[in-house]
Amino acid sequence: MQVQVGYVWYLGDRNAYPTRLPPNGGSTASAVQTEAESTIDVNQYDHLDPSPPEYSSQPFTDSCTITLASGAGGHGCISFLREKYIANGPPNGGDGGTGGNLYIQAVRGETSLHKLARRGTLKAGRGKNGQGSLRGGARGEDVLVIVPVGTVVREVGRHDPLAEERVRGYGRDLDDDDAESDAPDQSRKWRRDRWLLYPGTLPKAFTTADFPALPRPRRNNLVATEPEAPIRLDLDKPMDQPILIAAGAMGGLGNPHFVTKSIHKPKFATKGEEGTRIHFQLELKLLADVGLVGLPNAGKSTLLRALTNSRTRVGAWAFTTLSPNVGTVILDSHTGRPALDTKGGRKEPRTNFTIADIPGLIEDAHLDRGLGLGFLRHIERAAVLAFVIDLSAGNAVAALKALWREVGEYEKIRDQEVNAETERLKPDEDGMVAFKPFESAISPGFEAEPNDSPFDSKDDDSDDVLLAPPVGRTLPPLSLPPISSKPWFVVATKADLSATQENFAALQQYLTDVQNGVEAHPSGKANAWRRRVQAVPVSAINKEGVGGIAELVVGLLDG
């Protein structure tokens, strides 16, 4: 189908305004470039006004809690040499294998946490039990947790059996420097449940058997490379290598370990240690160079489709978009060279940038109206903000101020959360221990708190498995710059509709005043970004005026 297009676009001048022409051309026609008047195929723009089967629909989850457990150790083996002419040989049970380790890696290509949210718990494999002829058990299988780039990982609680034993006082000399010797740990002597007996032994022997003192619990050497607990990771770059979150537990000892002068043929071995369980809260903050902020139905998704190959859903009603979408703008001149010659301190010229489209914000979104402010986290880390304003939907300046107000409210809530999180690091009531085992081994500079012993740090309820809150530990600050200091611009869309010129002129006047300091910054902050604030008029549905946006964004990103 061929149609006559009635819009004129002054290509090359970003601030020019698309004007509607009378159907048979107008008196201004001479000033207009000829291609703009030519007949074009509307099917070419199907991409911008798609039919429902063309929508992409992908599951999206941006926060979830998961439990990760490192593998338990295998049990030691009770076995004796038995060969021709050796009927009753010496003990030869192997040790249990070490449990599997847990690793985490942020990779490109993943865009959602829904797969992890469904799993709930991820466990590394258990170490295999030891076997006869001094064969040690195989290691447990490792587990690699793959998360999208931009995930913030926060530990909310951990169950570390060895640390808890230490808190209870059973393995109290575990970390003592002077307890380097192999002297067995007398405090764990009564722990019969840690022992295995020879298979032929009667069950009652468990209560009557005379076990030696339990050997000191062993720790995997890899524990030293674990991040400091409580774990807080901001995985904002793709990682080449996974990092270790929790090392597997050590296996039990086979019966040859328990040979003494008086016991030549020990009929017992120890069980493997239990693995560490850590509860994590994962939060995905999509990473994009530009974030689109706008009221519902403003045309954000259409703009994203006009700029990128995104297939996000577009519709003439509010809240068409229910989850964030990221599109990539390719700055390529189709000659294998970057289209824009902007180096801006970069080694390589920029060849692409990404744009995040989020669900629309409505006024009072901070009071949990509409879809709330939750999705703003996805543009929190964007370098540039683009406010998308529908010129046909009332006063553009008022809309811009309303959007800034919601962004400001979001920022307030975020700051409160950061403060609350510092508070939250106190251990909670149900036996979760929030402390770093073997702390001094990891950070040699760390000075132990004077009240290190769990016994004098707690009040009367002595059987509580609680530790003192980690006083004095410096947590990595969540340093996010204020949103109002980011460069921003306005995309005034639907400029093809009639009677939008005055609205645009008022908006442009307002932005000039903001830039010159005549008007207060819409965020109300004193040191907000106000250099080169401008409004770009576009008709996204006709793909008119969007070309200038890429150039403007690259200027703001690299300039």
Ligand SMILES: Nc1nc2c(ncn2[C@@H]2O[C@H](COP(=O)(O)OP(=O)(O)OP(=O)(O)O)[C@@H](O)[C@H]2O)c(=O)[nH]1
């Ligand atoms: N005339 C005209 N209509 C447009 C333009 N851009 C978008 N629209 C229409 O505006 C409506 C809303 O567009 P969307 O892109 O879904 O708006 P949105 O901001 O993503 O909306 P939400 O996802 O609900 O927040 C659709 O019917 C589009 O066809 C434009 O430049 N001109």
Ligand SMILES: [Mg+2]
């Ligand atoms: Mg949308």
